[in-house]
Amino acid sequence: MYNRILLPTDGSTEMEPVIDHAAEVAARHDALIHALYVVDAAGFASLPMETSWEGISELLYEEATSALNEVERIVDDQAPVERIVVEDRPHRAIVDHADEDDCDLIVMGTHGRGGIDRLLLGSVAERVVRRAPVPVMTVRVKESPVTDREPEMKA
Template structure:
């Protein structure tokens, strides 16, 4: 049994599946659902980099809505879920939150890229698995 499990989420089906696995496959007292708002990625996906407070406030509102979706999903599994929002590089923030939230285990979804796609794009899940001070379960896509 784990006292606290960290589940990083990004709105993808992969992260929803990770929450489902954490809630159904592991015994835990609490799941911490974490969304990392990466201001550098958010700005680079717009037509022009917009570094103003209105833009970031909107991204934060979207992130809060996303976290509420995951909290509702956790309630469906009858598991205590706490939501948290962090800012920064996703892999670095996830690993940093392991100590901050005193978690025993991380369950993270993966898109399941392989070969050159993984090499070129990197993998948050892989980086978390290599750098995490606690055990990590990587949930791959269903085939």
């Protein structure tokens, strides 16, 4: 049913249950995991002109490498992993990659924010769910150790 699973990661420790779910689904369906790290350069547009973009860019790409290494470590031999790093807005990069690379499923974390937090902060997961051309499995992540890892499917 699934051949290509898109797994966006931000490199946070809270991503572990999300990666676990993606690995389990990929193993069950003999699927390839597209591990995607999005460098959101727009967040640094307001820096003073004298700030070296090269230094910041290098740090961001080091974070990407570390995040993708962690995906490979957790997935281990459950499924093959393709590493992808792009510069864009996260929700746009995720939706575009799912479409352009014929992914069948997106597995991503969500903090489950509601109310005013969601209105003020926005939600990458919510934007992806609304715009994605494929089903999205969201796995709730918490700041503290995760004990409830039930996924939520949205088509």
